[in-house]
Amino acid sequence: xxxxxxxxxxxxxxxxxxxxxxxxxxxxxxxxxxxxxxxxxxxxxxxxxxxxxxxxxxxxxxxxxxxxxxxxxxxxxxxxxxxxxxxxxxxxxxxxxxxxxxxxxxxxxxxxxxxxxxxxxxxxxxxxxxxxxxxxxxxxxxxxxxxxxxxxxxxxxxxxxxxxxxxxxxxxxxxxxxx
Amino acid sequence: xxxxxxxxxxxxxxxxxxxxxxxxxxxxxxxxxxxxxxxxxxxxxxxxxxxxxxxxxxxxxxxxxxxxxxxxxxxxxxxxxxxxxxxxxxxxxxxxxxxxxxxxxxxxxxxxxxxxxxxxxxxxxxxxxxxxxxxxxxxxxxxxxxxxxxxxxxxxxxxxxxxxxxxxxxxx
Numbered sequence: 001x002x003x004x005x006x007x008x009x010x011x012x013x014x015x016x017x018x019x020x021x022x023x024x025x026x027x028x029x030x031x032x033x034x035x036x037x038x039x040x041x042x043x044x045x046x047x048x049x050x051x052x053x054x055x056x057x058x059x060x061x062x063x064x065x066x067x068x069x070x071x072x073x074x075x076x077x078x079x080x081x082x083x084x085x086x087x088x089x090x091x092x093x094x095x096x097x098x099x100x101x102x103x104x105x106x107x108x109x110x111x112x113x114x115x116x117x118x119x120x121x122x123x124x125x126x127x128x129x130x131x132x133x134x135x136x137x138x139x140x141x142x143x144x145x146x147x148x149x150x151x152x153x154x155x156x157x158x159x160x161x162x163x164x165x166x167x168x169x170x171x172x173x174x175x176x177x178x179x
Numbered sequence: 180x181x182x183x184x185x186x187x188x189x190x191x192x193x194x195x196x197x198x199x200x201x202x203x204x205x206x207x208x209x210x211x212x213x214x215x216x217x218x219x220x221x222x223x224x225x226x227x228x229x230x231x232x233x234x235x236x237x238x239x240x241x242x243x244x245x246x247x248x249x250x251x252x253x254x255x256x257x258x259x260x261x262x263x264x265x266x267x268x269x270x271x272x273x274x275x276x277x278x279x280x281x282x283x284x285x286x287x288x289x290x291x292x293x294x295x296x297x298x299x300x301x302x303x304x305x306x307x308x309x310x311x312x313x314x315x316x317x318x319x320x321x322x323x324x325x326x327x328x329x330x331x332x333x334x335x336x337x338x339x340x341x342x343x344x345x346x347x348x349x350x351x
Contacts, residue, residue: 036318037223038221038222039221039278049230056226083220139225139227139306140225140226162324163322165221169274173268
């Protein structure tokens, strides 16, 4: 009787434990990658139907967490890293997805807007972003974190840039080099 | 380089000393045409599986010192040092600490064979090399651009003059 009770407890707790461990795993991967990533690497927070790409430079991880939760964790990690900053890219299609076709999209858009306030955001057609990502992944690694999101065109593409150098400084440097 | 504000806040993840063990293991198996790069922190991780990227958490000059010593102690290889030509034009105003770095680097590379090339050209050479030969890329906590030091390994017991004599004898 006692054994059966233990067994039932194990059966009940195992999925919870597994999901907790999975949660820790993607966060650890994210931490590890941010330290070695630099400008031209990408981190993507993708909806659940995003395909696993065959390019070995693209590492796809199933997080099992909500889209906003994963995005928040990614942005926090990048903000805390002195060597990189995020250039955020969103699908331009997202604005045209209706609540009737994809319940929850309005709430998502509102949350996303709040989360990305004061961030450098580019909006581009989905196919164009994918093409840029594919081009980048030929040379530089990409971490793709899949969330449990079931609304299309909600993926957030983050292209990393140097955290301690910018376009103005680069322009000054190039000018000085020409002299 | 995209337009954006540069950061000042710093949170440094632990790098540990595992990279020293990795370096010690790679040097005996590396030979001429392999590369060891000591890179600043924002250097990207490249998807080419021949390029092994490690975040050391150490200071750029400390990591470089360790790498140079490891190469110097190895009888089978020597280092051809390559530096970004851009480094000389980075100003102290845009990148505080660059002057001290340049000074420290100059001292460290005294009596070494140093080539200076445009960053993109070095990257191109590295990419080409990595298609066939392994590269160990050690990232430091350096937050000044164009400070990476690229070490192309060469044979430690043969040189261009000896090779020229050999080729001449071959023809004769």
